Amino acid sequence: MESAAARPRPVLTAGTVLPEDAGRAALVARVHDPEAGGPCVAAVRGERVVDLTAVAPTVSDLLERDDAAEVVREADGGRAWRLDDLLGAPPGQGDVPHLLAPVDLQVVKAAGVTFARSLLERVIEERTGGDPAQATRVRERVVRLVGGRLDGIRPGSPEAAKAKELLLAEGLWSQYLEVGIGPDPEVFTKAPVLSAVGTGADIGVLRASVWNNPEPEAVLVVDSRGRVRGATLGNDVNLRDVEGRSALLLSRAKDNNASCAIGPFVRLLDDGFGIDAVRGLDIDLRVEGPDGYVLRGSSSLREISRDVLDLVSATYGAHHQYPDGFALFTGTLFAPTEDRRAPGEGFTHEYGDTVRISSPRLGALVNTVVPSEEAPPWTSGVRALMRSLARRGLL
Numbered sequence: 001m002e003s004a005a006a007r008p009r010p011v012l013t014a015g016t017v018l019p020e021d022a023g024r025a026a027l028v029a030r031v032h033d034p035e036a037g038g039p040c041v042a043a044v045r046g047e048r049v050v051d052l053t054a055v056a057p058t059v060s061d062l063l064e065r066d067d068a069a070e071v072v073r074e075a076d077g078g079r080a081w082r083l084d085d086l087l088g089a090p091p092g093q094g095d096v097p098h099l100l101a102p103v104d105l106q107v108v109k110a111a112g113v114t115f116a117r118s119l120l121e122r123v124i125e126e127r128t129g130g131d132p133a134q135a136t137r138v139r140e141r142v143v144r145l146v147g148g149r150l151d152g153i154r155p156g157s158p159e160a161a162k163a164k165e166l167l168l169a170e171g172l173w174s175q176y177l178e179v180g181i182g183p184d185p186e187v188f189t190k191a192p193v194l195s196a197v198g199t200g201a202d203i204g205v206l207r208a209s210v211w212n213n214p215e216p217e218a219v220l221v222v223d224s225r226g227r228v229r230g231a232t233l234g235n236d237v238n239l240r241d242v243e244g245r246s247a248l249l250l251s252r253a254k255d256n257n258a259s260c261a262i263g264p265f266v267r268l269l270d271d272g273f274g275i276d277a278v279r280g281l282d283i284d285l286r287v288e289g290p291d292g293y294v295l296r297g298s299s300s301l302r303e304i305s306r307d308v309l310d311l312v313s314a315t316y317g318a319h320h321q322y323p324d325g326f327a328l329f330t331g332t333l334f335a336p337t338e339d340r341r342a343p344g345e346g347f348t349h350e351y352g353d354t355v356r357i358s359s360p361r362l363g364a365l366v367n368t369v370v371p372s373e374e375a376p377p378w379t380s381g382v383r384a385l386m387r388s389l390a391r392r393g394l395l
Contacts, residue, residue, distance in 0.1 A: 012087040014047045020360045026069040026268040030100040038388025043072040050077035057394040060105040060324045063229040069268045092376035101196035101262040105324035110190035113180040114331030132211040132345045156183035191260035204258035204372030211241035216285040216357040220328045226316040230268040233365040235261040258375035290352035299333035
């Protein structure tokens with residue numbers, strides 16, 4: 001990648017980030033407000049964003065309430081901001097109100113290898129040792145031997161066990177295939193609490209990475225009792241070369257400064273947007289490079305290998321609890337293979353890329369790619385949040 005430099009940024013407005021049916025949606029936002037001295041929990045009501053921090057000091061507290069959707073729609077709030085003003089704020093500047101990732105105390109978890117197509121790309125990464133120049137050759141062999149044999153297989157089923165035997169006989173078994181069609185899914189901690197960035201912010205890719213891509217995903221927001229309370233969008237940035245060298249480098253590949261984006265808002269489940277609506281979400285991706293390059297892609301939860309509630313059960317239960325709730329990335333069907341820099345090297349980011357992840361029911365999450373080393377440093381954690389709330393008399 002070339003060195004990052006000041007480049008024109010995407011212009012965001014209420015019309016470009018709100019869901020198509022925003023008037024019927026219960027939308028939760030978080031706003032950094034320098035006048036208040038910290039983050040505020042807010043409701044998105046049309047093109048106004050209303051402060052609800054006096055009602056629920058954190059999003060985690062709000063989602064513990066059975067009447068959360070009613071509170072978001074009807075509760076009296078404090079001050080209000082114009083959504084367009086929040087979206088137009090320069091990223092990384094703490095002296096102006098701007099949107100944050102719409103989760104706070106929730107642990108950020110991620111499920112990996114939940115789609116057959118992306119499963120094969122993980123196998124390819126492993127077989128190439130993270131070398132993009134070998135990807136085409138390995139991909140041809142994997143597709144020739146495996147092809148559509150994994151389509152429609154229910155993970156953990158007898159059919160999956162037979163597929164495992166076949167792949168072992170062909171010398172193609174992989175740790176990624178184990179979690180893709182085996183009985184247990186991959187669930188890992190994607191990012192520390194409060195480290196995710198929101199829409200309009202920079203998103204980071206390590207300087208050392210030469211093969212990487214966005215991962216457009218639906219993110220479930222779950223309360224302390226394991227109930228799915230809402231959904232949003234996420235970018236689980238993927239460093240294919242790093243993870244391809246060794247799955248033990250997953251943390252190095254996934255958890256870096258500004259490498260996790262969530263937003264724009266949490267849409268709460270209600271009578272008009274239930275778990276079946278989540279199961280049917282279509283997610284679109286558009287990457288626009290500073291050189292005019294455009295990449296389009298899509299992912300549909302209808303093609304996921306494991307039901308979203310099965311992923312929640314694998315994360316939360318008698319084996320593990322989350323007293324402040326958790327946000328769960330559900331995986332992606334998207335794995336770009338088209339060449340960008342040179343033949344046979346596939347897609348990778350350039351600094352200055354604008355990444356737009358959108359879904360009609362959830363809105364749009366938009367970020368600009370920079371080196372993680374140059375993204376605004378993560379400085380506000382749990383202690384800072386608690387001190388801010390205490391100063392405001394909210395604890």
